Amino acid sequence: MENKHVVYILECKDGTLYTGYTNNLMRRLAMHKAGKGAKYTRGRGPLKLRYYQEYVSKQAAMQAEYEMKQLNRLEKLKRIRAFEEKEGYDADTEKF
Template identity: 65%
Template sequence: MYYVRSVPFVYYTYILRCKDGTLYTGYTNRLKHRLKLHREGKGAKYTRGRGPLKLEYVEGHLTKSDALKREYEIKQLSKKEKLGLVQQLCVLPFLNE
């Protein structure tokens, strides 16, 4: 018999859609706080002035290293491939409030 230990994710890799249709990929350990900063224009320089922003995709990771590696991998994808990821996952509505 196998037991799986329940461990909450500590780091997140995410994709935001900007109002101009572009996609921004980032990572954080405080997802709701990071989204708030992006929406207030205090997040990444790229997202400033591109709001409103919509969270389109999130992955949870146990380590910062894993989240950073995945962020890099996603950034290497084409927009079409990123949109494919977005279609695979439904983001919880409360994160887009």
């Protein structure tokens, strides 16, 4: 997922959800893990990657990030569940 435009959702230790955009997911996850990511996620670890979606352009990804941030928690959780079912993804077994 290096150099791809990605929207992602992290679940913080306190159960809150953080939505972000990056063009290098692995690097961004490492930054979050090291406490150098978004101010919101600092001190809220450990973090789980719950959702990610690749986009063909930065513009499309940033629009998707904006739209995702407009959703309430329940709507985000529905998207996460749909992603997990479709991709066979389990945040508890995936480590970053």
